[in-house]
Amino acid sequence: DAGVIQSPRHEVTEMGQEVTLRCKPISGHDYLFWYRQTMMRGLELLIYFNNNVPIDDSGMPEDRFSAKMPNASFSTLKIQPSEPRDSAVYFCASSPGTTNQPQHFGDGTRLSIL
């Protein structure tokens, strides 16, 4: 079991640049979640998908953020243009299709916007 795979592990870029974070969920999991973790706000749900369809994107902070899931094995979170306040650790998680099953988290992407 390979677990949830995220890339890159670290990203440092300048303000205004486009940032793309990638996630490969566990095979067979129907749900995929994107979270942002900061010291000030803790763990925030940005968006989640069910069977590749976005279900709830109410946590996406601004129009600068977008997420896609073109197929069951791949998702992206894009920030364009990036700002220093976007600096955080971004986690992707996946879970099976029943609500009493836990989410499995990836190792996260540590994003620093200069």
Add this chain to the structure above:
Amino acid sequence: AQSVSQHNHHVILSEAASLELGCNYSYGGTVNLFWYVQYPGQHLQLLLKYFSGDPLVKGIKGFEAEFIKSKFSFNLRKPSVQWSDTAEYFCAVNSGGYQKVTFGIGTKLQVIP
């Protein structure tokens, strides 16, 4: 909307001390409850979960949690902590058949050797 409160944001204990981390949620219906642990620099991992049955749940590494429905609580306990338990602990809940999980703000536990 459901919410999760973790009362202790930062806890410092000596090795062998007993641990109890508080967690309260707000939702009146059926809930699934989780505790996750995040070791420094790592991702969140499941510690234990409750969805039905015995309200006293045992997890990995000697942790347990008790679901008290009347108090809307799901406190995490360990009788004797070790230095390796230094981590951040998150309580989480989902409810009503929805997959969306709400996480608490987290409690940072520091265990001093």
